[in-house]
Amino acid sequence: xxxxxxxxxxxxxxxxxxxxxxxxxxxxxxxxxxxxxxxxxxxxxxxxxxxxxxxxxxxxxxxxxxxxxxxxxxxxxxxxxxxxxxxxxxxxxxxxxxxxxxxxxxxxxxxxxx
Amino acid sequence: xxxxxxxxxxxxxxxxxxxxxxxxxxxxxxxxxxxxxxxxxxxxxxxxxxxxxxxxxxxxxxxxxxxxxxxxxxxxxxxxxxxxxxxxxxxxxxxxxxxxxxxxxxxxxxxxxxx
Numbered sequence: 001x002x003x004x005x006x007x008x009x010x011x012x013x014x015x016x017x018x019x020x021x022x023x024x025x026x027x028x029x030x031x032x033x034x035x036x037x038x039x040x041x042x043x044x045x046x047x048x049x050x051x052x053x054x055x056x057x058x059x060x061x062x063x064x065x066x067x068x069x070x071x072x073x074x075x076x077x078x079x080x081x082x083x084x085x086x087x088x089x090x091x092x093x094x095x096x097x098x099x100x101x102x103x104x105x106x107x108x109x110x111x112x113x114x
Numbered sequence: 115x116x117x118x119x120x121x122x123x124x125x126x127x128x129x130x131x132x133x134x135x136x137x138x139x140x141x142x143x144x145x146x147x148x149x150x151x152x153x154x155x156x157x158x159x160x161x162x163x164x165x166x167x168x169x170x171x172x173x174x175x176x177x178x179x180x181x182x183x184x185x186x187x188x189x190x191x192x193x194x195x196x197x198x199x200x201x202x203x204x205x206x207x208x209x210x211x212x213x214x215x216x217x218x219x220x221x222x223x224x225x226x227x228x229x
Contacts, residue, residue, distance in 0.1 A: 044220040099170055100211065104156060
């Protein structure tokens, strides 16, 4: 079975400052990794995903994440945040055998302050 | 192209009742997955349907059930509602069977409140 830990439940950050959201996973097999964002009263939107290949993955809205197999991590970063980045962010993992099933972390709420 | 739609968006029920939630996937998508989102337990996988067959099931009691129709629309049913079933229920649709190949698109959810 897989599990995902998001180490920070809330991250306050000032506008135009960088942000990093931490994600660690546990799995006995190779994994696919995802970051989703959820804006208030909305569903989830895919930011980026790691399937294989280059460990640095670029996504939408200026976000990027780096897969580190030895540390079993997939941290999300943005060099300069905007007010509109205020949302909840979820890290998720899947495997070849899991099909479309995603296992999510607990989420990190990002509050961007002016 | 229309996104994933879920109906109703909000629902209030009382303990012991049953409820049916509906999900219409993106046109052409054959996979529908359901998730429960609560403040305490986070996002938890309920089940997935592909071409009318349940392919995967999470760790939920038998009160939670689902089905998928030939047009890929899906319904989930919760019988004998409990207070703890209050949650946002999210539906996701995908073109194929595996997240490696196909992105999953989420609907806005149905917020169920059990009184």
